[in-house]
Amino acid sequence: MSPSRPSRPIGRRMPGPATPSLERSPAAPPDGDGRKIIHVDMDAFYASVEQRDAPALRGRPVAVGGSRQRGVVAAASYEARRFGVRSAMSSMAAVRRCPDLVFVPPRFDVYKAVSGQIRAVFARYTALIEPLSLDEAYLDVTDAGGPGSATRIAEEIRAAIRAETGLTASAGVSYNKFLAKLASDHRKPDGLTVIPPGRGEAFVAALAIDRFHGVGPVTAARMRALGIATGADLRARSAEALDAAFGKAGRYYYWAARGVDHRPVKPDRPRKSSGSETTFPQDLTTEAELVAGLAPAVAAVWRHCEASGLRGRTVTLKVKYADFRQITRSRTGPDLLSSQDVLAATGRDLLRGLFPLRAGVRLIGLTVSGFETPPAAEPRQLTLSL
Structure with missing residues (x-):
């Protein structure tokens, strides 16, 4: 592991949001709400x-x-x-x-236990913790006690993680989630980067477009084909042009290019889906083999449904062929899934739609999404026989 590095401020004051579901007029003034957000990401x-x-x-x-x-x-x-x-x-x-x-x-099991140790360190500073995975989380330390500076808190958290787990973490400090995540990636591994109010837009402008959270390889290639290679290029496009090119995500890209993100840190976000997949030692080629290969994913997903008490309406099948081409197929029913048998039947129906196969199948995955708590069963009225 590399030695700990000092934090490096990047700049000054600046606005707030950017999410794919954001519904704001481009003319809306960004908020300057004084939030202090830390994104912590464990190194490898x-x-x-x-x-x-x-x-x-x-x-x-x-x-x-x-x-x-x-x-x-x-x-x-x-x-x-x-x-x-x-x-x-x-x-x-x-x-x-x-x-x-x-x-x-x-x-x-070991990774989960270490993640619990790390989460306990976070909890010493704030209850506003939004885990993204075992090794990554947002913290809102705006009203945290102890050391008042968010940068100081991030330094203490990284030092405590190193002392108590023997591992290093990178952290980003800024005034919104989008910038804090960009900052944590900036000097990995074992780095700490601060983007203060007033410098978010300049920081984003210099980034390559594929460094943006939410811009994957396919979207990055589409953007480059449109002449968008950096944050500055993205900022030069109007909201209308981005909406036309990228649909609902266009508004997210518009605000991201300005370093704006109004999303709050949401503690213990409810899980919206559950999935499982299996890579097979040999390619599957028959319907019987695919149905058998689907069974472990059905069982794993339904175990989560039972343990959480949640049910979903949408079932998504993922298939990766021997040539690594990947497809997904989804079905959304009018009612919540009621049993493992119903889930399995839906998965089998989606599988049948793939035949005749274009190639052997090396991976099958299944996901249930749109989780809700099912309504309580109607109490049955007992009748008394005389």
Whole structure:
């Protein structure tokens, strides 16, 4: 791990929102509400835990995941990333890039326990914690007690995480969530970047478009084809032009280019979906094989539904073919899913729509979304027989 670096302020005061669902007039003045937001992101979390617990792995390129022919990289150490190894890459492709790559099986129970330690550190400063995953969270420290400076709080949090877990975290400090996340990515690993009020728009202007949270590879390619390569290029486009090119997401990009984001930090966000997927050791080619391959995902998703007491209406099937082409198919019913059998039947119907297959299938996933709490069952009136 690299040594801790001092924080580096980037600038001064500036406005507020940017979400794909944002509904505001482009003429609306940005808010200057004085919020203090920290985004904390653990550095190569899974791989760093493995290197911490196995000293022989330190300094070596490590991938968490399966090393077999059909395996997938779940996480990569920074030593492995230097060779171009990334999460979601096939194990075979990862080994071609880094022949000395060391694979270790994931230990999710350990990662979850360490995540709990990190969350306990956050809770010393604020109750407004919005976890995004086991290794990432937003904190609103606007009204936090103790050290008044958000930068000082971020420094203390990083120091406590290092002392109590032996791991490093990067953090971003700013006045909204969008900028805080950009800041935490800016000096990874083990970095702390501050974007003060007044400097958000300038910071965003210099970024490559694919650095924007919410702009994936496909959208970035579309933007570059339109001559949008940086935040400054994006800011030069009108809201109407972006709406026409990108639909509802256009308004998000309009505000993001201005460093504006009004979203609050939402503690313990309710989970809106649950999914599971399986990569198979051999390609599946028949309907019977696909139905059998779907069964573990159905069982895993329904376990979450039962444990949470939630039900959804939308079922989404994900299929990755042997040539790595990926498709999804969804179905939304009028009623909440009532049982595992109904979920399985919906999944089977979606699978049948794929035939005849264009190629063998290497991965099947299933997701239920649109979670709601089902209404209580109507009490049945008992009749008394005489």
